[in-house]
Amino acid sequence: MIRIFPSLRLTSLLSAAKPLCSSSPAKKPPQYTSLTESKSSRPTKSLSITPKTPLYLRTPSHATSLSEVWKWHDWAKDLASSVEESSKNSEDTLDSVILHRELKWLIEDSIVDDPLVILHRSEIADNGEKNVKLRASLEELYDLWRQRIEKRRPFQYVVGCEHWRDLVLCVEEGVLIPRPETELIVDMVEELVTRDEWFKKDIWADLGTGSGAIAIGIAKVLGSRGRVIATDLSPVAIAVAGHNVQRYSLEGMIEVREGSWFEPLKDLEGKLVGLVSNPPYIPSDDIPGLQAEVGRHEPKLALDGGIDGTDSLFHLCHGASRMLQPGGFFVFETNGEKQSKMIVDYMMTSDLKDCFSDLKIVSDFAGINRFVTGFRL
Amino acid sequence: MLSLIIRRSRSRFIIHGIKISCNSLSAVDSSSSVLVSRRTFSSTPALSYFGFNYGKISNLNQRFGNYAYSGSSFASSTRSLSSEAVAVAATCDGLTVERIIANQWPILDENEGDWKSHAAAIAQSIQVIKRRLQWKKLLVRLKVLSAELNKSDLWDDPTHAGKISREHGSLTGKMKGVMTFERELLEHIDMLKLAKEENDSELESETLKALIDMRRVSKEKELEALLSADNDPCSCYIEVQAGAGGTESNDWAAMVMEMYKTWAQRRKFSVTVVDEAPGEIAGIKRATIKVNGEYAYGYAKAEVGVHRLVRISPFDSGKRRHTSFAAVAVIPILGDGSTRVEINDSDLRIERFRSGGAGGQHANTTDSAVRIVHIPTGITATCQNERSQHSNKASAMAVLQSRLDQLEMARQTAMNAQHTQSLTEISWGNQIRTYVLHPYRMVKDLRTNYEVSDPDSVLEGDLDGFILSFLSSSLDKDDPEH
Ligand SMILES: C[S@@+](CC[C@H](N)C(=O)[O-])C[C@H]1O[C@@H](n2cnc3c(N)ncnc32)[C@H](O)[C@@H]1O
Numbered sequence: 123m124i125r126i127f128p129s130l131r132l133t134s135l136l137s138a139a140k141p142l143c144s145s146s147p148a149k150k151p152p153q154y155t156s157l158t159e160s161k162s163s164r165p166t167k168s169l170s171i172t173p174k175t176p177l178y179l180r181t182p183s184h185a186t187s188l189s190e191v192w193k194w195h196d197w198a199k200d201l202a203s204s205v206e207e208s209s210k211n212s213e214d215t216l217d218s219v220i221l222h223r224e225l226k227w228l229i230e231d232s233i234v235d236d237p238l239v240i241l242h243r244s245e246i247a248d249n250g251e252k253n254v255k256l257r258a259s260l261e262e263l264y265d266l267w268r269q270r271i272e273k274r275r276p277f278q279y280v281v282g283c284e285h286w287r288d289l290v291l292c293v294e295e296g297v298l299i300p301r302p303e304t305e306l307i308v309d310m311v312e313e314l315v316t317r318d319e320w321f322k323k324d325i326w327a328d329l330g331t332g333s334g335a336i337a338i339g340i341a342k343v344l345g346s347r348g349r350v351i352a353t354d355l356s357p358v359a360i361a362v363a364g365h366n367v368q369r370y371s372l373e374g375m376i377e378v379r380e381g382s383w384f385e386p387l388k389d390l391e392g393k394l395v396g397l398v399s400n401p402p403y404i405p406s407d408d409i410p411g412l413q414a415e416v417g418r419h420e421p422k423l424a425l426d427g428g429i430d431g432t433d434s435l436f437h438l439c440h441g442a443s444r445m446l447q448p449g450g451f452f453v454f455e456t457n458g459e460k461q462s463k464m465i466v467d468y469m470m471t472s473d474l475k476d477c478f479s480d481l482k483i484v485s486d487f488a489g490i491n492r493f494v495t496g497f498r499l
Numbered sequence: 500m501l502s503l504i505i506r507r508s509r510s511r512f513i514i515h516g517i518k519i520s521c522n523s524l525s526a527v528d529s530s531s532s533v534l535v536s537r538r539t540f541s542s543t544p545a546l547s548y549f550g551f552n553y554g555k556i557s558n559l560n561q562r563f564g565n566y567a568y569s570g571s572s573f574a575s576s577t578r579s580l581s582s583e584a585v586a587v588a589a590t591c592d593g594l595t596v597e598r599i600i601a602n603q604w605p606i607l608d609e610n611e612g613d614w615k616s617h618a619a620a621i622a623q624s625i626q627v628i629k630r631r632l633q634w635k636k637l638l639v640r641l642k643v644l645s646a647e648l649n650k651s652d653l654w655d656d657p658t659h660a661g662k663i664s665r666e667h668g669s670l671t672g673k674m675k676g677v678m679t680f681e682r683e684l685l686e687h688i689d690m691l692k693l694a695k696e697e698n699d700s701e702l703e704s705e706t707l708k709a710l711i712d713m714r715r716v717s718k719e720k721e722l723e724a725l726l727s728a729d730n731d732p733c734s735c736y737i738e739v740q741a742g743a744g745g746t747e748s749n750d751w752a753a754m755v756m757e758m759y760k761t762w763a764q765r766r767k768f769s770v771t772v773v774d775e776a777p778g779e780i781a782g783i784k785r786a787t788i789k790v791n792g793e794y795a796y797g798y799a800k801a802e803v804g805v806h807r808l809v810r811i812s813p814f815d816s817g818k819r820r821h822t823s824f825a826a827v828a829v830i831p832i833l834g835d836g837s838t839r840v841e842i843n844d845s846d847l848r849i850e851r852f853r854s855g856g857a858g859g860q861h862a863n864t865t866d867s868a869v870r871i872v873h874i875p876t877g878i879t880a881t882c883q884n885e886r887s888q889h890s891n892k893a894s895a896m897a898v899l900q901s902r903l904d905q906l907e908m909a910r911q912t913a914m915n916a917q918h919t920q921s922l923t924e925i926s927w928g929n930q931i932r933t934y935v936l937h938p939y940r941m942v943k944d945l946r947t948n949y950e951v952s953d954p955d956s957v958l959e960g961d962l963d964g965f966i967l968s969f970l971s972s973s974l975d976k977d978d979p980e981h
C-alpha cells in the first residue's frame with residue numbers, strides 16, 4: 123500500500139504509481155463484506171469525539187423578553203451595517219447585505235416562535251414585555267454575532283450547520299464547510315444513475331468525506347439499495363460525518379471509515395462502481411492569503427493540496443484506476459482551469475493513459491472548470 | 500297566518516313558541532310562510548348556494564349553507580319558482596332589492612350600522628353576484644331552455660335532451676340560489692318591522708343578528724363572484740421594480756414591496772422573499788416575493804401597473820417635492836392540474852450570481868444565489884434567499900417556470916390583458932394609482948377613482964378597498980349589459 127502525504131512531490135508520485143494501474147483485478151465478481159461487520163471490526167479514535175449540536179436543534183430553554191431580543195437585534199444590525207466602512211481598504215471584506223441575511227437566519231435558528239416577532243416588530247401590538255423562547259441565551263447570541271463579525275468566524279460554524287442541497291449538515295471547527303460548487307458532484311451522480319441503473323448496484327466511495335456531504339447526497343440519489351463508503355483521515359470529520367449519516371438514518375447505506383485515502387478500502391479493490399472526491403487542492407503558497415473565514419477557521423488538512431495543490435488529486439487518479447471496476451465512474455473536484463487540465467492531460471498521457479475513457483472537464487455555475495470526470499475502461 | 504319559531508336540537512325539531520303575525524308576509528305569493536330562527540340550523544350540511552363552485556374560499560360556506568337550507572327547504576318550498584315566471588321578491592310594503600339599492604342607504608361599519616345599512620350592503624353584494632352571473636342573459640337563456648324542454652320531440656335526440664336538461668338544471672339552481680337569498684333578506688326586513696311594531700325586542704335583536712350574519716356571508720359570496728377567473732385561486736409572485744431616479748425611486752419601490760408584504764400577512768398569506776436587488780444607498784432596485792395562499796393571485800392581479808408617489812423627499816436636503824414611480828407585476832403560480840410550459844434542460848444556462856474569485860475551497864460564503872437564463876426567450880430568474888444553492892436553483896426554476904407559463908398564457912389568449920404583463924412590458928405611462936403625501940394626503944386609484952385620505956393605512960397594507968373596487972369594476976367591463 124502506498125501512502126502519499128500532501129508534502130510528497132509530484133515526481134515521486136509518478137514513479138510510485140506505475141504498478142497500481144496494471145494490478146487492478148477487474149474480472150472478479152462483485153463480492154463485498156457486510157458493511158456492518160467491517161464497521162464494528164474497525165475501532166476508531168473518533169469514537170471519543172462527540173459532535174456539537176447545531177443551534178437550531180438545541181432545546182429552547184432561554185425565555186427572554188421580546189424587548190431585550192429587539193435590543194440585541196438592533197445592535198446586531200448596526201454591527202452588520204458598519205462593517206463596510208471599517209474595512210474599506212482591504213480586499214477581504216464582509217458584505218453587509220449578506221450579513222443581514224445571515225442575521226435573519228441566525229434568528230430563525232435560535233427562536234421557537236415565528237421569527238417575524240423580531241423581524242417585523244412594527245406590527246406587534248406587544249410592547250416587548252412578552253417572553254420568547256430562545257435556543258441560546260441572549261449573552262451567547264451577543265457573543266456569537268461578535269465572533270461572526272470581529273473574529274470572522276464562518277456563519278456555518280456559528281450556527282453549527284450548513285444547508286447544502288436539500289440537507290442540513292452539522293458542521294463545526296475541524297470539518298470543512300461543504301461548498302455550493304460541490305453540490306454539482308451529486309447532481310452528476312444523480313444524472314448518471316437515473317440514466318443507467320447499473321450504477322446503483324455496487325459500492326460507491328467518497329474519499330475525504332469531511333461532513334459526509336457528498337456521501338449522504340449520493341446515498342439519497344442511489345435509493346434504498348445504494349451503498350457508500352465514506353473515508354477521512356481527520357477524526358473530527360469521521361465523528362461529524364458519522365453523526366450526519368445517523369441524523370439522516372443512512373447507517374444502513376453509508377459506512378464511515380477512518381484512514382488515509384484508499385487505505386481503508388483494501389477490501390474493495392476493483393469493486394467500486396463509483397468514486398468521488400473533493401480532496402484538498404489549494405496550492406500551499408495560497409494558504410496564508412486565504413479569506414479570513416477559511417484561513418483562520420477551517421482545517422488546513424482539508425485545504426492544503428501541496429505545492430501546486432495536486433498532490434491528493436494525482437494520488438486519487440491512480441487509486442481510481444485500481445479501485446474502480448470496468449465501466450466505473452469517477453468525479454474529482456479541482457481548483458479550476460489549470461488543475462483540471464493537468465489532471466486530464468496526465469490521465470491521457472501517463473501510464474494511466476489506457477485506464478480511462480470519456481474524460482471530461484465540467485464547469486461549475488461560476489463558469490470555472492471545476493470537475494474532472496471519466497469512466498474506468 | 501301562523502309563524503312558527505322552531506328550534507332544532509340535533510336532528511329533532513322542537514316547537515318552541517307560536518306567534519301570530521300578519522297574513523301576507525310576502526308579496527311574491529300568498530301562501531303561508533314559515534320563519535326559521537337563524538341559529539337553529541347550525542348543524543345543517545353546507546349546500547352550494549349559487550351553483551358556481553369556486554372551491555373553498557372561506558369557512559363561511561358552512562354558514563352560507565345554512566341559509567340555503569332554511570331558505571329552500573322551508574320558505575321556498577311553498578312557492579312556485581318555475582323559470583317561466585320569475586317573480587320579484589318584495590316585502591309587505593313593497594321593498595325590493597333594487598329599491599334598496601336605489602335608496603342609496605349609507606353602508607356603515609358592521610357594528611355601527613342599523614338594519615338599513617346591513618340591507619344595503621347585502622343588496623349590493625347580491626347585485627355583484629348577479630352581474631357575475633350575467634343575470635339578464637341567464638334569465639333569457641333559461642326561457643329558451645324551458646321552451647326546448649317543453650317540446651314533445653325533445654327526447655328523440657337523447658344526447659341533446661340530456662345536455663339541455665342539465666344546463667337547465669344548473670342555471671335554475673343558480674337562479675334559485677340568488678332568489679332565495681334575496682327573499683331571505685326581505686323576510687328579515689319584514690320580520691324586523693314586525694318586531695318593532697310589536698315591541699318584541701328579543702325577536703328584533705335576533706333578526707338583526709341574522710341580518711348581520713347574512714351580510715358577512717353575502718360579502719364572502721360577492722368576493723367569490725369577483726374571484727372566479729381561471730387562475731384566481733393560485734398563489735403568485737409579486738414583483739416590484741423601481742422607476743428612474745435612483746435612491747428616491749428605490750426607496751419608493753421598497754415602500755411598495757413592504758405594503759404588499761404586510762397586506763399579504765394580514766390576509767394570512769405566507770410571504771417569502773425570492774429575489775432582491777438592493778439600491779446603492781437605500782431601498783430596492785427590484786424584488787420578487789412569493790405569496791402563498793388561496794386566491795393570492797386573484798387579489799394581487801388588481802395591483803399590476805405603475806404606482807406613483809408624490810412627497811417631500813427625505814433624501815433631498817433642499818426639501819423639494821419629488822415624484823417617484825414603481826412598477827408592479829404579478830405572476831400566477833399555476834397548480835399541478837394546469838398545463839405548464841415544458842422546459843428543456845438544454846435551453847437553460849445556470850449561472851452563479853455575484854460570483855467572483857477562485858471559488859471552491861478558497862471561498863466561504865453563505866451567498867449561493869443563482870440566475871437561470873432561458874436561452875430561447877431570454878427570460879431570467881434569480882433567487883438568493885435560500886440557504887443552499889440547490890434550493891436557490893429550485894426557487895429560481897419555479898419563478899422561471901411561472902414566467903414562461905405567463906408568457907404562454909398571454910400568447911394564447913392573445914388579448915395581452917394587463918395583469919399578464921411582465922415587468923419589462925409594463926410601460927411607465929401605465930399609471931394605476933397615485934399616492935400623495937404632500938401638499939395634501941390622498942391615495943387615488945386612477946382606474947376606479949376609489950380614493951382614500953389616509954396614505955399611511957394604505958402603505959401599511961390596507962389595500963382591500965382598492966382591490967375590490969377594481970375587481971368589481973372589471974366585472975362590468977366583461978359584462979355587455981353594463
Ligand atoms: C476539501 S475537504 C472535502 C470535504 C467534503 N468532502 C466536502 O466536499 O465538503 C477534504 C477532506 O479530505 C480530508 N483529507 C485530507 N487528507 C486526507 C487523507 N490523506 N486521507 C483521507 N482524507 C483526507 C480532509 O480531512 C477533508 O475532510
